[in-house]
Amino acid sequence: MFTRSHLRALTATFCLGIVLLSTGVSAQSPTPVAPPKNKYKPADDVRLGREAAQEILKQTPLLTDASLHGYLEQLGRRLVGVIPVPLQQKEFVYTFDVADMADLNAFALPGGPMFVHRGIMKASKNEGELIGVMAHELSHVILRHGTAQQTKAEKFQLGALAGQVIGSVVGGAAGSLIAQGSSFGVNTYFMKFSRDHEKQADILGAQLMAKAGYDPRDMASMFRTLEKEGGPSGPQWLSSHPNPGNRAVYITAEAQALKVAEGLRPNAAAFAAMQTRLASLPPAAGPRKAAAAPAATTSPRPATSIEPPSSQFRGYRAPSGLQISVPANWQPPAGGSALMFAPQGAFYQQGNSTGFTHGVEAGISTSQNADLQRDTQALLQGLMQTNPKLRLNGGYQSTAVGGRPGLAATLSNLSEVTGQPEYIAVFTTRLRDGNLFYLIGVAPDAQAGQYVDAFARVRTSLKLND
Ligand SMILES: [Zn+2]
Structure with missing residues (x-):
C-alpha cells in the first residue's frame, strides 16, 4: 500500500511562505518555528487523522507485543511532555503503535496517531x-x-479532504490516465x-x-542510516x-543553539533490550492482503464513439484564481474535485478508480530538485513506474506554459481500457513556490491529430495566478 509510487510525488502542495521565522538567527538561539497557515480547526485534524488511521489499519497489522509497545510509548511520552505550550492542542490524542512491517517507515497522522514500523526500530543504531x-x-x-497542506491544495481546488484527489496517475491496472480513487487519498x-x-x-x-x-544530531544520523539502509x-x-x-x-547548527536537558538521558540498556526482543520475534507479518479489487466495470469499447474536441472553448476559473480554457464539449467529472476535463463518454470507472481516455488533467507535484527538467523527469518516471508500457518519445522541448518558461514532452502508452495505443502530452512549469505544475493531455494515438491542437490551446489558455 505505501510502496514508493508517484502518487506521493503528485501530492499537491502550495507553500504560502510562512515557514521558518528566522529573524537573524544566531547560533546561540533556537530557531522560532510557527505553524503554517491552516483553515482547519484542531478538531478537524483529530477527526481526519482517525479516519486515515482506520484506513491504514485495514492493511497494516500492529505488533501487540507489550514490551515493544511500552518502549515506544514511553519514548513518545517523553516527546509529548516537552511540546512548547503555544503549540499544545488539547484535542490531540497522541498514540504510538508498532506496525508489524519490516520496511523502513514511520508516520504520524493529524491529531496524534503515530505508527512506527518495526523495520525502522531495527535499523536505528541507538535510542x-x-x-x-x-x-x-x-x-x-x-x-x-497535514491540514495545512490541504489548505493550500484547496486554494487550487485540487482536492477534497476525504475524497479522491491528489493528482492523476497514468495507469495502475488500467494503463490509462486514472485519477486515484478515494481509498488512497487521505493516507x-x-x-x-x-x-x-x-x-x-x-x-x-x-x-x-x-x-x-x-x-539532536542523532536525528541527522538517523536520516543517514535511512539513506544507507533503504x-x-x-x-x-x-x-x-x-x-x-x-x-x-x-x-547540526540547530543542535549547537540548543542545550540538551540535564538529568534525562537516553537509556542504552532499554534500547538494547528492545532490539533483543525484536530479534526474538517471528518475521514481520507485512501488509494485510487487501480484498480482491472489483472487476473492471467498463468493457473495452471503440474509442471512436467519443466526439472530437469542439473548436469552441469554454473558460473555467478555480477559487485560487487559476484559469483554464478547454473545448466546450469537455466537462469536469461529476462531483470530482480534480482539475480534469474530458468529453462525454471518456470518463470511466474501473475498480474504485475513475479515469478518462480523452481529455486533460492539471495538477501539482512537489519539487524534489529545484530544477524544471529534473522535476519533470521525476514526474514522468513516477508515471512509468506504474505504467510499464509508457514511453517517452524524444526529449523535452521548451514551451510556454501559463505564460512561463516550461517544458513539453510526448509519451506513448497502451490503453487497457480501449486496447489501443495512447498519445500523451505532458507540459510542466514552475510555480512561484518552487513546485511543479503539470498539464497532462490524453487521447487515443489514432486520433492524436485532433487533440494536439486542443492540448496546445488549453496550455496557452492557462493563467496560474499563484
Ligand atoms: Zn517529514
Whole structure:
C-alpha cells in the first residue's frame, strides 16, 4: 500500500511562505518555528487523522507485543511532555503503535496517531536515532502540516479532504490516465510533505529532542542510516519526507543553539533490550492482503464513439484564481474535485478508480530538485513506474506554459481500457513556490491529430495566478 509510487510525488502542495521565522538567527538561539497557515480547526485534524488511521489499519497489522509497545510509548511520552505550550492542542490524542512491517517507515497522522514500523526500530543504531525520527513525525502533527497542506491544495481546488484527489496517475491496472480513487487519498495525502514542512519538522524535532534529553544530531544520523539502509529503491520514509537539502548541516547548527536537558538521558540498556526482543520475534507479518479489487466495470469499447474536441472553448476559473480554457464539449467529472476535463463518454470507472481516455488533467507535484527538467523527469518516471508500457518519445522541448518558461514532452502508452495505443502530452512549469505544475493531455494515438491542437490551446489558455 505505501510502496514508493508517484502518487506521493503528485501530492499537491502550495507553500504560502510562512515557514521558518528566522529573524537573524544566531547560533546561540533556537530557531522560532510557527505553524503554517491552516483553515482547519484542531478538531478537524483529530477527526481526519482517525479516519486515515482506520484506513491504514485495514492493511497494516500492529505488533501487540507489550514490551515493544511500552518502549515506544514511553519514548513518545517523553516527546509529548516537552511540546512548547503555544503549540499544545488539547484535542490531540497522541498514540504510538508498532506496525508489524519490516520496511523502513514511520508516520504520524493529524491529531496524534503515530505508527512506527518495526523495520525502522531495527535499523536505528541507538535510542537517539529512533526518538529522532519520532520527534520529526510528531513535529508534523504539532505543526498541523497535514491540514495545512490541504489548505493550500484547496486554494487550487485540487482536492477534497476525504475524497479522491491528489493528482492523476497514468495507469495502475488500467494503463490509462486514472485519477486515484478515494481509498488512497487521505493516507497518501497526509504522508507526503513539502520541503518547507520537512525543514520545520527537523527544526522543531531537534528542539523536542534536546528538551527530552537527547542529542539532536542523532536525528541527522538517523536520516543517514535511512539513506544507507533503504536498499536500491531508497527508503520508503524518505519518499514521503523529501530531504530539503543540507539536512545534516542545519540540524547540526540547530543542535549547537540548543542545550540538551540535564538529568534525562537516553537509556542504552532499554534500547538494547528492545532490539533483543525484536530479534526474538517471528518475521514481520507485512501488509494485510487487501480484498480482491472489483472487476473492471467498463468493457473495452471503440474509442471512436467519443466526439472530437469542439473548436469552441469554454473558460473555467478555480477559487485560487487559476484559469483554464478547454473545448466546450469537455466537462469536469461529476462531483470530482480534480482539475480534469474530458468529453462525454471518456470518463470511466474501473475498480474504485475513475479515469478518462480523452481529455486533460492539471495538477501539482512537489519539487524534489529545484530544477524544471529534473522535476519533470521525476514526474514522468513516477508515471512509468506504474505504467510499464509508457514511453517517452524524444526529449523535452521548451514551451510556454501559463505564460512561463516550461517544458513539453510526448509519451506513448497502451490503453487497457480501449486496447489501443495512447498519445500523451505532458507540459510542466514552475510555480512561484518552487513546485511543479503539470498539464497532462490524453487521447487515443489514432486520433492524436485532433487533440494536439486542443492540448496546445488549453496550455496557452492557462493563467496560474499563484
Ligand atoms: Zn517529514
